Amino acid sequence: MFRSRVSTYATILGAVLLATACRSHSENAAAGGAPSAVASSAPVAGKEQYFPLQSYRVGPYAAGGSGFFGGFIDYMQLVNLRDGGVNGVKLTWSECETEYVVERGVECYERLKGGLNGAPVAAMNPLSVGIAYATIDRQTADKIPLITINHGRTDSTDGRVFPYVFPLSLNPYSEISAIVNYIGEREGGLNHLSGKKIAVLYHGSPYGKETQPIAELLASKYGFAVTHIEVPHPGTEQESQWLQIKRLAPNWIILRGWGIMNPVAIKTAAKVGFPVDHIIGNIWSNSEEDVIPAGPAAVGYIAITTHPSGRDFPVLSEVDKYVLSAGKGNMADPKRVGTGYYNLGINNGILNVEAVRVAQTKFGHVPLTGEQVRWGFEHINIDDNRLKELGAVGLLQPIKVSCADHEGGGAVRFVQWDGAQFKRISDWVKADRALLRPIIEESSTKYAREKGITIRDCDGEAKL
Amino acid sequence: MSSETAVWTSPSEGESAGAHTRAPVRKSVPLAVVRGAAFVVVAALLVSLPLLVTDYVLSAILVPVLALALAGIGQNLITGYAGQLSVGSAAFMSVGAFATYDASLHVRGLPLLVSFAFGGLVAGLVGLFFGLPSLRIRGFYLVVSTLAAQFFVVWLFTKVGWFSDYSASGVITAPKLAVAGFDLSSPGGHYWLSLLVVAPLTVLGRNLVRGRLGRSWMAVRDMEIAAAVVGVRTGRAKLLAFGIGSFYCGVAGALWAFAYLGTVEPHGLDLDRSFQVLFIVILGGLGSIAGPFVGAAFVILFPVALDQLGSALVGGSVDPGLLQNVEKIIFGALVILLLIKQPAGMARLLHIAWIRISRWRPRQA
Numbered sequence: 001m002f003r004s005r006v007s008t009y010a011t012i013l014g015a016v017l018l019a020t021a022c023r024s025h026s027e028n029a030a031a032g033g034a035p036s037a038v039a040s041s042a043p044v045a046g047k048e049q050y051f052p053l054q055s056y057r058v059g060p061y062a063a064g065g066s067g068f069f070g071g072f073i074d075y076m077q078l079v080n081l082r083d084g085g086v087n088g089v090k091l092t093w094s095e096c097e098t099e100y101v102v103e104r105g106v107e108c109y110e111r112l113k114g115g116l117n118g119a120p121v122a123a124m125n126p127l128s129v130g131i132a133y134a135t136i137d138r139q140t141a142d143k144i145p146l147i148t149i150n151h152g153r154t155d156s157t158d159g160r161v162f163p164y165v166f167p168l169s170l171n172p173y174s175e176i177s178a179i180v181n182y183i184g185e186r187e188g189g190l191n192h193l194s195g196k197k198i199a200v201l202y203h204g205s206p207y208g209k210e211t212q213p214i215a216e217l218l219a220s221k222y223g224f225a226v227t228h229i230e231v232p233h234p235g236t237e238q239e240s241q242w243l244q245i246k247r248l249a250p251n252w253i254i255l256r257g258w259g260i261m262n263p264v265a266i267k268t269a270a271k272v273g274f275p276v277d278h279i280i281g282n283i284w285s286n287s288e289e290d291v292i293p294a295g296p297a298a299v300g301y302i303a304i305t306t307h308p309s310g311r312d313f314p315v316l317s318e319v320d321k322y323v324l325s326a327g328k329g330n331m332a333d334p335k336r337v338g339t340g341y342y343n344l345g346i347n348n349g350i351l352n353v354e355a356v357r358v359a360q361t362k363f364g365h366v367p368l369t370g371e372q373v374r375w376g377f378e379h380i381n382i383d384d385n386r387l388k389e390l391g392a393v394g395l396l397q398p399i400k401v402s403c404a405d406h407e408g409g410g411a412v413r414f415v416q417w418d419g420a421q422f423k424r425i426s427d428w429v430k431a432d433r434a435l436l437r438p439i440i441e442e443s444s445t446k447y448a449r450e451k452g453i454t455i456r457d458c459d460g461e462a463k464l
Numbered sequence: 465m466s467s468e469t470a471v472w473t474s475p476s477e478g479e480s481a482g483a484h485t486r487a488p489v490r491k492s493v494p495l496a497v498v499r500g501a502a503f504v505v506v507a508a509l510l511v512s513l514p515l516l517v518t519d520y521v522l523s524a525i526l527v528p529v530l531a532l533a534l535a536g537i538g539q540n541l542i543t544g545y546a547g548q549l550s551v552g553s554a555a556f557m558s559v560g561a562f563a564t565y566d567a568s569l570h571v572r573g574l575p576l577l578v579s580f581a582f583g584g585l586v587a588g589l590v591g592l593f594f595g596l597p598s599l600r601i602r603g604f605y606l607v608v609s610t611l612a613a614q615f616f617v618v619w620l621f622t623k624v625g626w627f628s629d630y631s632a633s634g635v636i637t638a639p640k641l642a643v644a645g646f647d648l649s650s651p652g653g654h655y656w657l658s659l660l661v662v663a664p665l666t667v668l669g670r671n672l673v674r675g676r677l678g679r680s681w682m683a684v685r686d687m688e689i690a691a692a693v694v695g696v697r698t699g700r701a702k703l704l705a706f707g708i709g710s711f712y713c714g715v716a717g718a719l720w721a722f723a724y725l726g727t728v729e730p731h732g733l734d735l736d737r738s739f740q741v742l743f744i745v746i747l748g749g750l751g752s753i754a755g756p757f758v759g760a761a762f763v764i765l766f767p768v769a770l771d772q773l774g775s776a777l778v779g780g781s782v783d784p785g786l787l788q789n790v791e792k793i794i795f796g797a798l799v800i801l802l803l804i805k806q807p808a809g810m811a812r813l814l815h816i817a818w819i820r821i822s823r824w825r826p827r828q829a
Contacts, residue, residue: 057785058792066785097771097788102725102732103528107768110524130732133635134725138523141649153635205622206634206729232619233731332783443631450569452640 048119049086049356049367051076051093052112054126059099060259063289064341066332068127069095071345072352073330074323074337075315079353081322086356087365092119098131105131106138113142122356122373123147125348129207132165140164144370145355145377149348150283150306154210158444159378159406160456164370166377166406168351169306169399170283173440174410174431176211176254179280179304180218182414182429183252194223199250201241201265203258204232207284211256214436221435235261242268255281262290263298270297277302277416287340291417299419304412307347307395309422311338314391315346340422347396354380354390378403397428403458407433510659514652523651523724525768529760530658531719536744536756537669538712542591543742544750545673546705547685548598552591552610553713554737555617560587560714561721561728562627565636569629576643580661584715590617591710598702602688614735621730635729638722654723661719665712670753672708681705682751713741747799749809758810767795 053072056065076091085091094116096108105126115121123145126132132148136156139146140163148156149168156165183198184190200215202208212228219226227248229241235257242265245253253274255265262285269276281290281303288309291298311320316338323329324337331337359368359376368376380401387393394413401408410431415422448455514522539553564583568574574582594613598606621627621634628634641648641657648657672678680701683691692698721728740763748759770791778787806813 055784058788062785095784097784099788103764104767106725107524110520130729133637133727133729137638137726204619205731209622209634332785447637450639451637 047085047088047367048090048092048117049122050116050119051091051122051352052108052116052124053093053095054098054105054108054112054124054128054131055095056098056100056128058097059101061100064287065100065127067336067339067341068345068348070330070336071342072125072349073345074319074342075346075349076353077323077328077330078315078319079349081326081328082318086353087360089356089360089365089367091353091356092116098126098128100128100130102128102130102134106134109135109138113144120367120369122368122370123352123377125149125352127151136162136165142370143374145374147348147352147377149344149351155440155443155447157405157407157440159403160458161444161448161453162406163456164374166401168377168401168407169347169397169409170412171407171410171440172207172210173214173436174407174433175283175304175412176214177218177431177433177436178410178412178429179254179282180215180222181432182304182426183280184222185426185429187251190222196224196252197227197248197250198224198252198254199227199229199245199248200254200256201229201231201245202256203235203261204230205258207258208256214439215254217435217439218432231257231261231265233261234259236264238264238268242272242274245269245274246272251278253279255279255285257281257285257290263293266291266294266298266301270294276300280304280414283412286415286422288422296419298417301417302425303415303417303422305340305415305422306397306409306412307340307343308413308415308424309338309340309343313393313395315350315395316343316391318391319346343395347392350382350390350392350396351377351380351399354382377401378406380408394424403456403461510663511656514655519651522655525765527651527654527658527724528720529757529764530655530662531716531724532741532744532764533757533760534662534665534719535713535716535741536748536760537666537753538709538714538716539741539745540709540750540752540756541669541673541681541712542595542705542709544745544752544755545678545685546681546702546709548595548702548705549603549607550610550706550709551607551735551738551742552594552613552710553741554717554733554735555594555610555614556587556591556710556713557717557720557737557741558617558621558728558730558733559590559710560584560717561733562621562636563587563714564718564722565638566627566629568639576641576657577661580715580718583718584711587714587717588707588711591713592703592707595703595706595710598706599699611735614738618730618734635727636721638726641722658719658723661715665715666753669712673753677701677704685751743799747802747810749811752809752811755809755811758814762810766798767791770795 053069055069056062073093076093079086080090094112096112098105098108105128109124113121121144124135124139125147126135129151132146132152135146144164146165147168148165150170152165152167154167154171154173156162156167157171181190184193187193187196208230215226215228227250229244231238231241255262257265262281266276266279269279276297277300279301281301283304283306286303286305291301324334329337331342336342355373355376356368357376358379359372362375363372378401380399382390382396382399384393384398387396387398397409397411399408410433411428413424413428414426416425445455513526535553535557538556539550542548542550560583563586564579567579567582568576590613594610597609601609628636641653643657643660648654673681680691680696683694683696684698684701688698717733744756744759744763747762748757749755774787774791802810
């Protein structure tokens with residue numbers, strides 16, 4: 001008898017919960033499809049621009065998600081508190097947890113895409129390759145820009161085929177090209193690369209493999225030998241790989257790691273006696289979380305970054321003054337302000353807000369649609385002067401986006417771990433983007449053919 | 465089931481629910497008429513859903529529920545009916561998705577549904593292969609074999625570029641969805657496509673488990689030696705369970721990749737997904753065709769509902785990270801509670817609740 005009663009109660013409880021889900025959604029639909037999620041600043045009807053955040057604060061990648069979205073939110077908060085929004089249009093946002101899981105990200109996209117209390121969506125920033133891949137078609141159909149800063153599909157750099165996707169600042173191809181250019185610099189010029197040996201230690205995943213053809217291309221161009229060595233996920237055991245490296249005795253190692261693989265690689269390198277200052281970590285091997293677990297073995301480790309750690313940039317002082325001191329900071333742990341992921345969030349905030357600002361010069365100082373904000377992204381032109389105004393010299397590279405070029409940057413800075421922090425050891429090192437462009441176009445035109453996409457005429461659009 | 469509760473079991477239910485008694489059917493309208501009418505109403509409702517609900521419900525809830533439910537049926541044929549433990553369903557889904565993709569890529573003009581069937585067939589063969597050890601080993605040892613399938617498939621699709629048409633990142637992208645000239649690229653279209661695939665396969669599965677093959681599966685599950693003694697060809701039954709179950713998983717994988725996400729990467733269908741499908745079956749009801757639907761709806765809807773409820777109740781005043789963790793704890797606790805109180809799964813729970821409602825009469829004064 002007891003069991004049947006429980007079953008009835010459980011059914012009722014389930015029904016209530018499901019009804020809540022459906023009801024709250026239909027309410028949202030009535031209110032312009034907005035979610036009943038965490039809203040920020042007080043709503044001012046008709047004068048807000050909405051940023052839906054597919055954030056992840058739990059799960060294995062929570063460190064990255066909380067840092068990135070914390071920085072992004074703090075920057076938008078700064079724009080609201082210091083400037084009263086973008087030309088009077090306040091920024092608003094709400095979060096939806098994805099746990100870095102693709103289908104949760106898709107669900108969040110569908111939930112948030114309608115706007116918030118009438119404020120239209122500016123752009124989506126999932127910070128997840130998987131989610132980005134899954135929403136490319138949806139966002140293109142819904143006309144909402146998809147920002148994949150430092151990650152995403154390399155060929156989406158070609159805005160003629162991917163009108164709504166922006167792998168801003170750095171794509172994987174540029175990354176490896178910039179690293180090779182830096183190695184050339186260290187060896188005394190690119191012509192000194194001939195006869196050198198470079199090993200790429202990569203994560204056994206599509207992400208890890210992605211740059212192989214480019215490394216081969218650069219090897220044949222400059223005459224160095226490249227060896228690709230795979231570390232199966234998750235990479236907690238790398239003895240055999242490093243013994244292979246010891247036999248090979250390469251001059252440099254490029255580490256395309258992810259998560260736990262990075263500190264293990266650094267530790268094992270020390271064990272086999274490979275000099276850690278000749279290992280160069282890529283964009284996902286450059287955080288404090290990657291080196292601290294390796295302890296003293298990591299001192300001297302080099303990594304690339306598009307967003308150096310540190311709080312000594314004017315924009316971070318402003319965040320401190322207007323947001324953190326006012327007790328409105330987003331980070332649960334204020335000590336993490338200024339770390340790698342947080343500063344990437346700041347950069348992402350700068351680029352998104354700049355796109356809104358640029359779009360407003362054409363469409364007026366009102367909340368804009370995703371399509372209008374896309375125009376803004378395609379006309380971002382942050383030069384050295386603008387960087388100075390933004391207080392982000394050295395934190396963000398000069399970026400000029402266009403209809404055909406959705407990356408806009410393609411340069412990285414090199415940093416070296418000194419045991420306590422990453423010291424900047426180079427200025428912006430540029431990738432050989434002219435060399436990469438034909439490969440990107442080859443891939444994007446193939447995609448366009450498969451999907452039946454008409455390639456945009458960028459020159460024609462510019463004349464309009 | 466406590467004996468004091470006289471449970472009514474309609475002939476269509478409870479094949480596997482252990483002891484049950486056929487209760488007398490109440491006289492009034494003939495059962496067949498009621499059933500026929502109910503069938504028509506439900507079918508009409510299912511088909512016309514895109515006109516009734518929002519795009520959000522269609523593309524973020526219904527399509528993944530249908531795809532995972534289909535995978536759940538496949539898993540249930542293997543585990544719930546034939547009694548073979550498997551944690552390879554995501555691998556078979558992955559094979560189905562990639563095979564569908566390669567078929568539609570290399571054979572120009574291949575109808576979508578044909579490429580889905582092809583994906584299912586390839587997945588079925590792969591499942592058959594990895595089911596071979598079931599002839600010799602069983603239980604937890606068999607899990608190791610299907611685990612191998614899981615790791616092998618992910619490795620293969622990452623390693624060999626041909627499967628993903630040499631896409632640099634190994635991610636495949638869905639071709640344009642159309643059936644018989646109808647464009648199905650809208651959220652409603654995705655739903656109709658899923659329904660078009662899932663509904664016939666569900667009916668087929670239901671008939672399969674009630675037929676000779678289904679009986680032999682259950683005989684193998686309940687006692688293999690006894691089954692062999694009465695003349696069931698146990699090896700054949702087990703292999704067929706793996707083959708047919710994997711076919712279902714393969715088609716589900718194709719749906720997941722093409723109708724739902726529009727893309728799939730090898731790691732998107734990893735061991736976690738296999739466990740999710742297994743949980744769907746356990747939660748929904750082992751040895752039941754309705755179970756996977758209930759289980760899939762629960763696994764997908766419940767976290768979303770909890771999330772929306774959480775942010776509606778305390779949103780803004782609590783750290784979002786903390787809120788998320790609390791929601792996970794609540795979800796886990798509810799799952800444990802459910803399994804303690806109703807080990808036979810939610811389909812059973814709903815069934816009992818339905819019977820209690822349908823038997824309810826105002827108390828006589």
